[in-house]
Amino acid sequence: YLLSEAQLHLVTELLASHMCTLYCPRAVLEVVSLLRKMTSQCLTVSEQIVSSAASRHQQWLNKSLRSRQRQNYFRMLDSVQYLHHVFSLLTLLITVELLNAPTKSAKAPPECHCYLKFLKSLLQYTENMATYTSPEKNKWDESWDLTE
Numbered sequence: 001y002l003l004s005e006a007q008l009h010l011v012t013e014l015l016a017s018h019m020c021t022l023y024c025p026r027a028v029l030e031v032v033s034l035l036r037k038m039t040s041q042c043l044t045v046s047e048q049i050v051s052s053a054a055s056r057h058q059q060w061l062n063k064s065l066r067s068r069q070r071q072n073y074f075r076m077l078d079s080v081q082y083l084h085h086v087f088s089l090l091t092l093l094i095t096v097e098l099l100n101a102p103t104k105s106a107k108a109p110p111e112c113h114c115y116l117k118f119l120k121s122l123l124q125y126t127e128n129m130a131t132y133t134s135p136e137k138n139k140w141d142e143s144w145d146l147t148e
Contacts (some may be wrong), residue, residue, distance in 0.1 A: 007091050013044075014039050014098060023101075034119040035094050038063050041126035042087055042094075048133045051081060075140040083129075084146055090126070121142050 008139045019032055065073060065148075101127045107115065125146065132143040 007088060008097060011039055011043050011091060014094065017098075019098075019101070025104075027107070027116070028101055028104050030116060031101050032098070034116070034123055035098050035101070038090065038123050038126050041095055041123070041130050042090055044130045045083075045126065045133050046087065048130070049076075049134065052076065052135055052138070053080070053132070072138060072140065076138075079140045079143055082147060083143070084132075090122070095123075096133075096139070107133065 006047065015034075016021055053076065056065070056076065058070075059069070060073060104112065104115070128146055131137055132139040
């Protein structure tokens with residue numbers, strides 16, 4: 001599916017890991033907070049896609065999908081392939097950045113500001129993906145446009 005078993009294990013470990021933030025610079029706290037939020041959103045997207053794929057597959061086997069639902073199911077199957085690559089890259093980025101988070105306080109303020117802006121844009125991307133892949137929205141074409 002979207003994330004492999006090893007990646008899902010890594011994501012859950014990242015969410016459960018404890019980082020000492022006592023007397024930590026504000027920039028480091030903000031970076032860690034953004035990375036944890038992104039991790040949570042990635043996990044949400046993965047869970048939503050797995051549950052949607054399982055239910056649609058069961059409906060497909062029972063031949064209970066209407067024409068429009070079948071088309072939407074095929075769009076979902078096509079999108080899972082590219083979403084897998086995107087979320088694999090995001091998982092790798094989050095892991096590396098979490099490991100390097102304590103060094104972020106040494107950056108100059110303008111560089112730190114650009115870095116935080118970049119992380120906030122990635123967080124917005126993951127939040128939008130969580131919205132587009134929710135069972136209520138089911139917007140697979142829009143998720144593709146968002147990724148391009």
